[in-house]
Amino acid sequence: MADTDPHLDALAKADPTKLKQFAETLIGDLGDIEVLHSRTGLVMLPMRDTAQGTVFHLGEVLVSEAHIRADAQEGYGLRRGHDLEASMAMALIDLAIKRGIQADICTKFCEAARHTQSAQDDATLRRVEATRVNMETF
Amino acid sequence: MAYVATRGGESAIEQSERLFREEIGAFDQSRVETVKESMPYLIDRVMGEASLYDEDLAALAIAQTGGELYEAVLLLRAWRTSQPRLTVAEPIEQTELFTHRRISAAFKDIPGGQVLGPTLDYAHRILATDVLRGADYFPDPVEPAENPAPAHQPSVSAWQADNELVDLPAADQTSGNDIPDLTREPLLFPAKRAHTLQSLARAETGGALALGYAAMRGYGQAHPTVNELRLAEADVVVKHPDGRAFSAGRVKVSQAEVVDKKGDKLDLGFAATLGWNEVKCISAATLDLNSEGAEKGSATEEEFFLYHTEGVESSGFCIHFKLPHYVTFQSSLDAMRDAKAKKAATTKTSEPAE
Numbered sequence: 001m002a003d004t005d006p007h008l009d010a011l012a013k014a015d016p017t018k019l020k021q022f023a024e025t026l027i028g029d030l031g032d033i034e035v036l037h038s039r040t041g042l043v044m045l046p047m048r049d050t051a052q053g054t055v056f057h058l059g060e061v062l063v064s065e066a067h068i069r070a071d072a073q074e075g076y077g078l079r080r081g082h083d084l085e086a087s088m089a090m091a092l093i094d095l096a097i098k099r100g101i102q103a104d105i106c107t108k109f110c111e112a113a114r115h116t117q118s119a120q121d122d123a124t125l126r127r128v129e130a131t132r133v134n135m136e137t138f
Numbered sequence: 139m140a141y142v143a144t145r146g147g148e149s150a151i152e153q154s155e156r157l158f159r160e161e162i163g164a165f166d167q168s169r170v171e172t173v174k175e176s177m178p179y180l181i182d183r184v185m186g187e188a189s190l191y192d193e194d195l196a197a198l199a200i201a202q203t204g205g206e207l208y209e210a211v212l213l214l215r216a217w218r219t220s221q222p223r224l225t226v227a228e229p230i231e232q233t234e235l236f237t238h239r240r241i242s243a244a245f246k247d248i249p250g251g252q253v254l255g256p257t258l259d260y261a262h263r264i265l266a267t268d269v270l271r272g273a274d275y276f277p278d279p280v281e282p283a284e285n286p287a288p289a290h291q292p293s294v295s296a297w298q299a300d301n302e303l304v305d306l307p308a309a310d311q312t313s314g315n316d317i318p319d320l321t322r323e324p325l326l327f328p329a330k331r332a333h334t335l336q337s338l339a340r341a342e343t344g345g346a347l348a349l350g351y352a353a354m355r356g357y358g359q360a361h362p363t364v365n366e367l368r369l370a371e372a373d374v375v376v377k378h379p380d381g382r383a384f385s386a387g388r389v390k391v392s393q394a395e396v397v398d399k400k401g402d403k404l405d406l407g408f409a410a411t412l413g414w415n416e417v418k419c420i421s422a423a424t425l426d427l428n429s430e431g432a433e434k435g436s437a438t439e440e441e442f443f444l445y446h447t448e449g450v451e452s453s454g455f456c457i458h459f460k461l462p463h464y465v466t467f468q469s470s471l472d473a474m475r476d477a478k479a480k481k482a483a484t485t486k487t488s489e490p491a492e
C-alpha cells in the first residue's frame with residue numbers, strides 16, 4: 001500500500017472496544033473540543049482495470065466519520081462500518097497525538113494495534129500459503 | 139377504447155404485506171448476526187449487486203426480505219441514496235491487493251505462483267444430511283504453512299506485456315469525482331469503459347452468468363480462458379483533512395481477467411466486483427472480451443448485456459407486469475373481438491345463396 005500514515009492505518013482497523021476504552025482516558029486532558037462532523041456516509045471506491053488501465057468505480061463503502069478541533073488542531077477518524085463512537089475515538093487519539101497529550105502512550109497504543117493486525121495478517125497468509133499449488137510437469 | 143378506471147384494494151394491499159412479513163416472522167439483531175456470520179458469500183453477492191459494502195446492512199436486508207434477493211438489493215440501493223458521499227478513495231491497484239486466492243488457467247508458471255485460497259472447486263459435492271439427524275458439522279481445520287504467503291502478488295497481464303504477449307494501454311490518470319459515475323449520470327451508448335465496468339461490477343449474478351455462458355458455449359466470438367482470477371481484500375485509502383493518506387479498513391473484492399488469442403497477441407477481458415463472487419467476474423469478463431464488434435442485439439453486444447444484467451431495473455420491469463393492465467389488455471380484447479366480428483360478417487356474405 002502506497003505511503004499511508006501508519007498510526008491512522010492502525011487506528012482505523014483497531015478493535016473498536018479497545019479503541020473506545022483507550023480514547024475515554026484522553027477526554028479529560030483534551031479540554032474543549034469542537035465537533036465539526038460526526039456522521040455516517042459513503043466512500044466511493046475506484047479500481048484500475050488490468051486489461052486497459054481504465055479507472056472505474058467498483059462501488060461505495062459505508063463509513064463512519066468524526067472530524068473534531070481543539071486549539072486550532074484537527075483530529076480525524078474515518079472507519080469502515082456504522083460505529084460513530086469508534087470513529088470519534090479514533091479522532092480523539094489522533095488529536096491527542098497532534099497536541100502532544102499523552103502522545104507516547106497514544107503512539108504505543110497505535111503500535112500495539114498495528115502489531116495485533118500484523119499478527120492477524122500473518123496467520124491469514126500462512127493459511128493461504130497452505131493452499132499453494134506445487135505443480136509437477138510430466 | 140374506453141378507460142377502465144378501478145379503485146379499491148387498500149385493505150387487501152395492507153394485509154398482503156402483513157402476510158408476507160408474518161411468514162418471515164419477527165427478527166432481531168441476533169438473526170442479522172447469524173445471517174452475516176453463516177452466509178458470507180450471500181452477503182458478498184448482495185453487496186456487489188447493491189454496489190454498497192457493509193456486511194451488517196446486507197445481512198439486515200436479507201433478514202428483512204426473507205432472502206428475496208432482488209428486494210434485498212433494492213432496499214440497499216434505496217438506502218444508499220440517503221447517505222452523503224464523503225469522498226472518493228484512491229483507486230485500487232491490483233498489485234496492492236491483499237490476496238487470498240489467485241489462479242491462472244492459461245499459464246501454469248505465473249510469477250508469484252498459484253494459491254487456491256478458499257474454494258470448493260475440487261471438493262466432493264456431498265450434502266451433510268447427518269446434520270438433519272442431529273449431528274454437528276465440524277469442518278476440518280486448515281493446517282497453516284510455516285511461512286506466510288506474500289500479501290501482494292504481481293500482475294499476470296503486466297508480465298505478459300513485458301513478454302509482448304498483450305498490448306496494455308497507458309494507465310488512465312482520471313481521479314476522484316472526474317471518474318465517470320453511473321450513479322450520477324445516465325448510461326449512454328457507446329458506453330464509456332468506466333461505465334461498462336461499473337455496471338458489470340453491480341450486475342445481477344444470474345444475468346451475467348446467463349449471458350456470459352451463452353458466449354462461452356459458442357454464441358460469442360471469443361472463447362475465454364482464465365488468465366488471472368483473484369479473491370482479495372483492498373484497502374480503502376482516504377485522506378485526513380491535513381493531507382495524510384490512510385487506510386480506513388479493507389473490503390473484499392474479486393477480479394477476473396479472461397484471455398483469447400487475437401492475431402499474434404492475446405486479447406483480454408476484465409471484470410471486478412465488491413465481495414467474493416468469481417462466477418460473476420468470469421462471466422462479466424467474458425462479456426467484456428466478446429463485446430468489441432459484437433452483432434447488434436446479440437448477448438455479447440454491450441448495450442444488450444449492460445441493460446439485461448441490471449438486476450434492479452430488470453426485476454422491477456418483470457414484476458410490474460403483475461400490476462393492473464386492464465386498459466391495455468381491454469384494448470387488445472376489443473381489437474380481437476372486432477376482428478372476429480369482421481371475419482364472421484365476411485364469411486356470412488360470401489356463403490352461396492340457397
